[in-house]
Amino acid sequence: MVAAGVIYVVTIVLYSLSVLGYFIDFMQNNRKVNRIAFWLLSIVWVLQTVFFFIRALEYDRPPIITPFEGLFFYAWLLVTVSLVINRFARIDFLVFFMNIVGFAMMAFSLFRPSGDVPAGLHDLLISELLVVHITLVLLAYAAFTVALAFALMYILQHQLLKRKQWGKKLLRMENLPKMEKWSFRMTLIGVPCMLLGLILGFVWASIQLQEMPWLDAKVIGSLAVLVVYSLYMYLWAVRQRRGYNMVVLNIAGFLVVLINYFLSGELTDFHLWYF
Structure with missing residues (x-):
């Protein structure tokens, strides 16, 4: 679906900007940039969740089966945990290190087949x-x-x-x-x-x-x-x-x-x- 593809691209872009913001904060102790990075990360989580729902409806199954979906779900888990930690613990650098890995997972997913599994394997x-x-x-x-x-x-x-x-x-x-x-x-x-x-x-x-x-x-x-x-x-x-x-x-x-x-x-x- 075109909508899912657009959401995926926007998610990648915003995720990269969020990680960049956390990196700037890590290097310069810039709290304003940290807040911007947090809100970008929150938007990334929303877009990832919407993407999952669209893909689940498109393929009529839980969207975690293929390598592409596995990487995307992995990144979604890391973003989710990051937001929870940021809300209750405020350990900023932990969020930064976690989302370096999370963004890497999203980037790797670009090189994985994004379609459904072969028909013979579906059932x-x-x-x-x-x-x-x-x-x-x-x-x-x-x-x-x-x-x-x-x-x-x-x-x-x-x-x-x-x-x-x-x-x-x-x-x-x-x-x-x-x-x-x-x-x-x-x-x-x-x-x-x-x-x-x-x-x-x-x-x-x-x-x-x-x-x-x-x-x-x-x-x-x-x-x-x-x-x-x-x-x-x-x-x-x-x-x-x-x-x-x-x-x-x-x-x-x-x-x-x-x-x-x-x-x-x-x-x-x-x-x-x-x-």
Whole structure:
């Protein structure tokens, strides 16, 4: 539909301006630009939501199945969480870091097929179980992204303190222990969502395909994500590890997420049209 295409383009443009505004605020501590960036981000959320409704009506299904839709839904989740955090916590730099990733997801969606799935696969793909599976996995990715944003803020503040570069940036960030704790909490949300999503994916495959895709690249990548983040949680909760190295491990976990999200998708036939 022409309307959906126009909304998509306008959303990309406004999203880029919002991220640019948050970047200017990050560099210059400009509160006026920060407010403009927030309202632009709010408009982006409205446009994204309208786009989802139009696409759902156009294809008569939840619009999260194809790679294009998955990326768009991922970005929508990040914008939603950003607005909630900005409303209740006012952690501006967290919103900035999160939406760098969110805008990247929107940009990547430009290079993904935007049409519906092939007709032969439509009935096979559309089921409540699959929709819940995809939704849980994308929720996990969103939680891991928030954890990444806190981890990056931790690294930034750690470096500023190490170099004794006092300034307004430090005043607009939480203290190191709190950011590290929030990074862990978001990981604590992401891991169960990822695990449940993976289990439901296996259940769906056993019902619909009568086989278990153990050697699928996306499945192996998802298991690797769970292993890295589970190790992080074990070291935090059981071994009581804290500090810089733990934050770096959390960032490493997100790198595995990115590899699984993009690279493994090129090596799989099973997940060719969905996540």
